[in-house]
Amino acid sequence: MIKRCLLIVDLQNDFCPGGALAVKDGDKIVEPINSIMDKFDLVIASKDMHPENTVHFKKWPVHCVRGTKGSDFHPDLNSDKIDFVFEKGTGNRDDGYSAFEATNMDLESFLKEKGVDELYVCGLATDYCVKETVMDALKRGFKTLVITDCIKAVDLVEGDGERALFEMKKRGATLLESKNI
Ligand code: VGL
Ligand code: ZN
Secondary structure: OOOEEEEEEEOOOOOOOOOOOOOOOOOHHHHHHHHHHHHOEEEEEEOOEEEEEEEOHHHHOOOOEEEOOOHHHHOOHHHOOOOEEEOOOOOOOOOOHHHOOOOOOOOOHHHOOOOOOOOEEEEEHHHHHHHHHHHHHOOOOOEEEEEEEEOOOOOOOOOOHHHHHHHHHHOOOEEEEEEOO
């Protein structure tokens, strides 16, 4: 049996409308993600979890500070079904865009120990943390799939999200829609 793992990247209040670094329509992917969780053997998530002072805030508005509501999952996300949460960006000197930079547990060893064959990635944001996580997964040899209707882009420059998808695909990721899982 193929073991399939869903990785939900940074579906936190600060990246949703009303948050400190809101991604347009970021909240619209919550229900589609809830509705696919049961298709997976394992569901994990990452959280952007920054200290109050970090070099990361020279590039971005203050967001996802540990202990604040902005760092919590979106309230509608079915977090009961999440088996483990990987925290990243926890230091003062790192951006921690990729979930493979998590500091509370090593994601690569975790996936290998669980015998994961296919890593499905969704969440926020397409052009930053989703992209970096997918690139790192591919680098480490995981079969990596991106669920295109369960991601949203920051699009700081118009087209960033589309370009990120193109790069992920070029590097070897499979792009698919949730209805085809
Ligand atoms: C992210 C910008 C800054 C993300 C995190 O989750 O994509 N983007 N920190
Ligand atoms: Zn961040």
